[in-house]
Amino acid sequence: MNYSSTDKSAMAQPGFIGKxxxxxxxxxxxxxxxxxxxxxxMITLLLGMIDLxxxxxxxxxxxxxxxxxxxxxxxxxxxxxxADLDQFILAADAILKPASSTQTKVELMNFRRSGNxxxxxxxxxxGGCGGTPASMTGATLDKxxxxxxxxxxxxxxxxxQPLVGYVIGAAPWSVEETVAQRPRNGLTLDCxxx
Numbered sequence: 258m259n260y261s262s263t264d265k266s267a268m269a270q271p272g273f274i275g276k277x278x279x280x281x282x283x284x285x286x287x288x289x290x291x292x293x294x295x296x297x298x299m300i301t302l303l304l305g306m307i308d309l310x311x312x313x314x315x316x317x318x319x320x321x322x323x324x325x326x327x328x329x330x331x332x333x334x335x336x337x338x339x340a341d342l343d344q345f346i347l348a349a350d351a352i353l354k355p356a357s358s359t360q361t362k363v364e365l366m367n368f369r370r371s372g373n374x375x376x377x378x379x380x381x382x383x384g385g386c387g388g389t390p391a392s393m394t395g396a397t398l399d400k401x402x403x404x405x406x407x408x409x410x411x412x413x414x415x416x417x418q419p420l421v422g423y424v425i426g427a428a429p430w431s432v433e434e435t436v437a438q439r440p441r442n443g444l445t446l447d448c449x450x451x
Contacts (some may be wrong), residue, residue, distance in 0.1 A: 301421065301424075304419075304420045304421045304424065305421055307420055308419035308420050308421055308422075311417075311419075312417060312419065312430065312432070315356075315415060315417055315432050316432050316434070318352055318353050318356075319353070319413050319414075319415055319432050319433065319434045320434045320436075321352050322348070322349035322352040322353050322361075322363075322413045322434075323349070323411045323412065323413040323434040323435065323436040324411075324436045325345075325348050325349065325352060326345050326346060326348060326349050326363060326365065326411040326413065326436075327365070327409055327410070327411035327436045327437065327438045328438065329345040329348060330342065330345055330365060330409050330411065330446070331409050331438045331439065331440050331441050331446065332441055332442065333440075333442065333446060334442045334443065335442070335443050335445065335446065335447060336446070336447050336448070336449055337446060337447075337448050337449070338448065338449050338450055339381055339448070339450050339451055342365055342381045342448070342451070343381075343383070345365075346363045346365075346383050349361060349363050349413055353413075353415065356415060358383075360415055360416050361383075361384070361413065361414075361415055362382070362383065362384030362385055362386050362413070362414040362415070363382060363383050363384065363386075363411070363412070363413050363414075364380065364381075364382040364385055364386050364410075364411070364412040364413075364414075365380065365381045365382065365409065365410070365411050365412075366379070366380040366389060366393075366409070366410045366412075367379050367380070367407050367408070367409050367410075367446060367448065368393075368398055368401075368402060368407065368408045368410065369402070369405070369406075369407050369408075369445065370402040370403060370404055370405070370406070371404070371405065372404075375398050375399065375402050377389070378407065378447070378448075379447070379448040379451035380451065381448065381451050384414075386412050386413075386414035386433055387414075389410075390410075390412055390433075390435045392435055393410050393435060393437065401437060405444055405445065406439060406444045406445070407439065407440055407444065407445045407446050408437050408438070408439060409437065409438055409439070409440065409446060410435060410436070410437045411435070411436050411437075412433065412434070412435045412436075413433065413434055414431060414432070414433040415431070415432045415433070416429045416430070416431055416432075417429055417430045417431075417432050418430075
């Protein structure tokens with residue numbers, strides 16, 4: 258090991274002051290200490306990026322699933338049954354794979370206007386996301402509905418636990434989407450046993 262002239266003078270100093278001076282000038286182990294300080298930050302950054310891309314992918318899948326369920330429902334003629342609606346909900350499960358069907362909640366609702374009154378004619382769900390979404394009440398429904406012309410609303414919800422959430426103990430995130438369409442084969446769509 259090569260020592261500079263100041264290192265040699267510090268080595269010549271006896272006692273605590275000399276040891277402290279040598280410790281302050283040494284470069285051994287600096288990379289290990291820097292790596293130890295940066296490693297937790299880098300792992301958190303990596304897990305966060307994985308969570309972000311997974312969350313964006315799930316949001317897109319939930320949007321496609323809600324669109325597919327409402328699209329299949331509105332293609333039916335004047336009447337649907339709960340068995341039909343259950344089959345349409347299975348389409349959402351196929352889109353959201355590998356998420357399990359127990360994590361996926363799907364709601365279907367039909368609204369009809371009669372004069373100034375808009376009421377929910379029927380609904381069907383598996384799991385339930387919590388009732389009529391806030392985006393489908395009041396002024397929004399007033400703009401979307403027409404006299405004796407139904408609007409069918411599908412809402413898909415999925416619970417997502419980010420990897421960082423496992424590390425820091427955070428609660429799962431809820432990813433949801435609501436899509437509305439009009440019946441395609443008529444003005445109204447009734448459900449015989451909803």
